[in-house]
Amino acid sequence: MLNENDDFHNATREGLALFASYSPNTFFWYEDKSSAIQFQEQIILADHFYLTPLLPLLTGDGQFYVLALSQSHVGLLRGSRDTIQPVLVAELPESLSEAIGIEETEPQMQGRPAISGGPQTAVYGGYDPADAAKEHVNRFLHRVERAVYAAIGDSSAPLIVVALDYLYGMYQQINTYPHLVGERIALNADVLDEKELHQAAWALVDPIFNQHRSQALEKYHHLQNSTLVSNTPADILTAAYYGRVEALFVSLAAPPLYGRFTPETALLEVQKISRPYNANLFDLAAVQTVLHGGVVYYVTDLLDAHHPMAAIFRY
Numbered sequence: 001m002l003n004e005n006d007d008f009h010n011a012t013r014e015g016l017a018l019f020a021s022y023s024p025n026t027f028f029w030y031e032d033k034s035s036a037i038q039f040q041e042q043i044i045l046a047d048h049f050y051l052t053p054l055l056p057l058l059t060g061d062g063q064f065y066v067l068a069l070s071q072s073h074v075g076l077l078r079g080s081r082d083t084i085q086p087v088l089v090a091e092l093p094e095s096l097s098e099a100i101g102i103e104e105t106e107p108q109m110q111g112r113p114a115i116s117g118g119p120q121t122a123v124y125g126g127y128d129p130a131d132a133a134k135e136h137v138n139r140f141l142h143r144v145e146r147a148v149y150a151a152i153g154d155s156s157a158p159l160i161v162v163a164l165d166y167l168y169g170m171y172q173q174i175n176t177y178p179h180l181v182g183e184r185i186a187l188n189a190d191v192l193d194e195k196e197l198h199q200a201a202w203a204l205v206d207p208i209f210n211q212h213r214s215q216a217l218e219k220y221h222h223l224q225n226s227t228l229v230s231n232t233p234a235d236i237l238t239a240a241y242y243g244r245v246e247a248l249f250v251s252l253a254a255p256p257l258y259g260r261f262t263p264e265t266a267l268l269e270v271q272k273i274s275r276p277y278n279a280n281l282f283d284l285a286a287v288q289t290v291l292h293g294g295v296v297y298y299v300t301d302l303l304d305a306h307h308p309m310a311a312i313f314r315y
Helices: 006-010 052-057 096-100 129-152 165-174 194-222 233-241 281-291
Strands: 016-020 027-031 064-069 074-079 084-087 111-114 121-124 159-162 245-251 258-262 267-271 295-299 309-313
Touching (some): 052 281, 064 165, 129 165, 194 245, 194 295, 194 309, 233 267, 281 309
Antiparallel strands (some): 016 027, 074 084, 258 267
């Protein structure tokens, strides 16, 4: 357990989440090594795990990836609004030389005679060292791309590449990750520290996150008075449990909404305070939305005290 773990007690961290239950081997702890999550210290006792403080990592403006790419160094980092940290990726080469090894080229002819229906003519150019170098870089980038996709291929987070022109152009051609940001950080990745990387990357992804949220809000308003949107908690919770929520909006200003919800009957009991037998209904709706592939947005507009959450339904 943690009381016997010296590394745990000696380490400094921004946050710590502990999850425990009566089930065998159900004790998990997560320290904040990926992104800073600001939350109040609290203990929650309920019949389910309380995940709301961790949801900013999974929301529509939660996280992004940065691929620092040069011939002498490769690194993948995961960032949020406030921090950025390296990600350990299996099979990701650290450099071009590590990816392809040190290869010795065979002696090449500078030219050779050719017979073309007349006097011998010297034809030169049977080998171009630049072609071999480009082939090495191409093989290197293919290894990088495969490793990156294996690590984040299931994610929908934006990926930003930090690279000079020629490397980025080649990488862009072989990339298969669908959320690669078209604009890159056109700097040498070798000379940037993590803080500079974060600042440059956030400047690119912040407009993307804002655009996604704005598009979702616009779609919500467009679908008003239809059955594809709702601000009724019972309807939203039912749809979330059955995978119908495409986007969930939760008010940042609203106090927690407590209650009990039975998915089978869509019965919702709203209660004034937290009890061991009830739940934060925002938490239930958000978790079920994320589990079924939906997106959660925390907003300051759209919602009011009487309607603290709203949703767009897939059908």
